[in-house]
Amino acid sequence: MGTKLLELKGINKAFYGVKALNSVDFSIDAGESRCLIGENGCGKSTLIKIISGFYTYDSGDIFIKGKHYKKITPMESIKEGIQIIYQDFSLFPNMTVAENITMNSFLSQNRKMVNWKEMKDVAQKALDNLRITIDLNTLVGDLNVAQKQLVAIARAILQDAKLIIMDEPTTALTHKEIISLYNIVEKLHKKGIAVLFVSHKLDEVLTISQKITVLRNGMNVFDGDAKDLNKRKLIYYITGKEIEAEPYIFEQKSEKPLMEVKNLSLNNHFSNVSFNLMPGEILGITGLLGCGRTELAKSLFGLMPASSGEIYVNGVRTEMESVQDAIKSNIGYVPEDRLTEGLHLEQTIGENSVVCVIDKLLGKIMNLDKKKMKLQMKKGLNSIKIEGMAYEKQAKSLSGGNQQKVVLVKWLAANPKILILNCPTVGVDVGSKSEIHEVIKNLARTGIGIIVISDDIPEILMICNRIMVMNQGKVVYEVLSTETTIEELEGKLVEEHVYV
């Protein structure tokens, strides 16, 4: 073995006496693709911030291409070719693709003037290099997530990146986009550029990385080849315990469907969607981004009223013209993006948990009855275990998984009969994910009908008893989860996409 591209030895880091990293060894070779995985708070972000020079470390050594660093600054890290692509990509939405790609390298060359022609040439070369086609004159704010990511990658390469660190790169991507990202990573590999993924999605981690590093409680608990691991072993390393997940078994208790949907259509989004939802059933709806799955969910909840078709709730024809209509029919909706749609992050956890039933907590003169509110908070927040929870803490202090649990509590307070969950575990770590799955299954067992929308096929298979695949606004496949496999469903998605 020659010298490693990057090598960390015995790194220690503590915040206010709490150990975040405990003598961690970590290394990556040129052209290697490695994945860093672990639960929230395991020290992943701390490690990355140390590599990029944003945090100093208490003790240990860093070697980059054999050169010893006792301390490293962000500038030195960039000069050594270490580039981070953050989850938000750090792009400028008000500027063109060309300018975004070249901005960093022009700045680091300490330029004073802008030559637009040269800028476009340089940017075009950077895109050609990756065989990507994006119009250079488009504003980045008008691109979709996958394109933004490509722009960020092109920008990193232009700065002579030797190691690209991607923070949760696939969270907002569709299946097809993820595959094209894999291809890009393959190209980087051939150019000798190393890629370090930080990811939560286990299946993905196992397919794309050659090497895997697992952190748990600030310690490196696994470091080795991806091929030596399977999903079960990986989960064991991440959580430190065996998680035995059982598929959801649906027992039909009544003949009467909770919800019947007949030929529901919304212009340009979906057409002729029909299905029944029985009490206690968990129905999965999957499909690529843009297939109409989110719009369907929003129509069922009155956010985007359907243009034609019928919805029956408990056998009664119901017009879902607004959210109020949906709430009257006892429907709850947990949106995809909990950060912008689901929670008031600045407010306390307690306040968030009661916001859906606030009108029931009023006193005699329309004031908030503090006692009733406390009672409701207790009732709701005791029903689901949330780590690090205190009523008066701000919602943003919780990790992603725990925030999602608060969103669930919030909607359960209104005693919904039908619950629509849109991508309930996006960006949530394995441990919390299985806890959320348990919560969902337990809810269904009490007789609530649940619709789960997700592109995470293993998840859909695990928690749903019936699955519908949507494509281009139509339901193209429906199957019981006991009668299908991951391969078949994934095949369906890709195959359908090729033929359309």
Added chain:
Amino acid sequence: MFKKLLKSNEILLMILIIGLSILFGFINPSFLTIGNWFNVFRACLVLSIFGIGVLFVTISGGIDVSFMAIAAFSMYVTTKAFIALQWTGSIGVMFLVSTLIGILLGLVNAFFITTFKLPSFIVTLGTQNLFRGALLALVGTMFLVNVPKSMIAFSQAQLFIIKNSDGSTSGLHIGVLIVIALYILATLLLKYTMLGRSMYAIGGDIVAAKRVGINVNLVLGFVYGAAGALAGFAGLMHTALFRMSIPSDLVGNELTVIAAVVLGGANMAEGKGTTLGALLGIVLITIISNSLTLLKIPSYWQQIVMGVIIIVGTSIQSYNQKKRVKGIA
């Protein structure tokens, strides 16, 4: 291509300006005389210089409501000092001094915004009152009418003079050249320098700008310093054109300029804006107020009309924006 052009804010504004001119010309033919257009340009001079400063601040994601107070402070202090000196020299020196005072006051804004990470609106609302109060309490409240001779000469300096049909004369003020030069400079700065692009970057995403390695504090220092400088310069020009300095003048008209620049397509939430748009916005607002005066519409009604135009104009922009984003998604 044609459709794309129609969607461009600048073209829309030009169409609006031409359309309104024709309409006002029909109602009152004197609106379309060259003499009146020279008046309109003269009325635009000061506002359009303020407009550049407002544009810089808006592009970098901020809002400045103190520039009129800075202008009043700089112009009044400068005029008072030079009257006391019994100045007989060039007005250029007076412009320089007023501009320097403006820079200093602008840097006060920059200091609070960058050091304490305070919202620019709060800081400039505070400094607006501070500068205005300091001027009236400490410097004086008297109108200054016996201004230096060079100021009077400046107010009468015409690029060329034409004879109107009724025998009177009208001139195009020389300040038009200054405004054109400033706008060319500002355009070059915004489009072709890293400093200008950094202003857009900060307005687009300040966190990303920091990560990219832009010295955000330095750029914001420039932005508010330049806004102050332009305010100081425009303030002195205001005094010169009216041949008197009124300390209680200007403050209160901030929103007219801000609204004109926003009508011109500038947007603080998205870090957008162009010099041409800002200039057209100023011209549009000036034309409207000029023609309403010609139509003898009382000033309170003018305010109503102005308010409606600002609301409708910005709504159309925001609507177009949403449509564009939806069309792609």
